Amino acid sequence: MSLGIKKNDTVVVISGKHKGKRGRVIRVLPSDDKVIVEKINIVKRHMKPSKKYAQGGIIEKEAPIHISNVMLLCPKCDKPTRIGSQLLSDGNKVRVCKKCKEVIDT
Numbered sequence: 001m002s003l004g005i006k007k008n009d010t011v012v013v014i015s016g017k018h019k020g021k022r023g024r025v026i027r028v029l030p031s032d033d034k035v036i037v038e039k040i041n042i043v044k045r046h047m048k049p050s051k052k053y054a055q056g057g058i059i060e061k062e063a064p065i066h067i068s069n070v071m072l073l074c075p076k077c078d079k080p081t082r083i084g085s086q087l088l089s090d091g092n093k094v095r096v097c098k099k100c101k102e103v104i105d106t
Contacts, residue, residue: 003028003030003033003035003067004072004083004095005025005028005035005067005070005072005083006025006028007025007026007027007028008024008025009024009025009072009073010022010023010024010025010072010073010075011023011024011025011035011037011070011071011072011073012070012071012073012080013037013040013065013069013070014069014070014071014080015069016065016069018040018041018065021040022073023037023038023039023040024037024038025037025038026038026062029064032064033066033067033068034064034065034066034067035064035065035067035070036062036063036064036065037062037065037070038062039062040062040065041062041063041064041065042060042061042062042063043060043061043062043063044058044059044060045058045059045060045061046058046059047059072104074097074099074100074102074104075104076097076100076102077097077099077100077102079099081097081098081099081100082098083095083096083097083098083104084096084097084098086103
């Protein structure tokens with residue numbers, strides 16, 4: 001199953017406590033149908049000192065959001081949109097905005 005959202009896409013949250021916020025996708029977790037969005041759904045975690053967190057303490061980090069709660073933001077029309085796919089003449093498959101019919105992939 002193709003999720004339609006990729007790393008570095010700009011998305012808008014359409015439901016939940018962060019509804020209306022926009023952010024860039026940091027990571028896609030296809031096995032769980034979740035995405036991690038920059039500066040959205042921040043949680044606090046108590047971390048022991050380690051190589052990654054030398055000081056330890058309470059760390060704030062992004063938690064995953066279910067893919068159904070985010071919508072891709074079209075770079076052309078700047079609106080949340082569903083994603084279609086189109087086969088180009090050279091054989092490449094690209095994502096297309098359902099509202100303005102513009103190609104999303106560059």
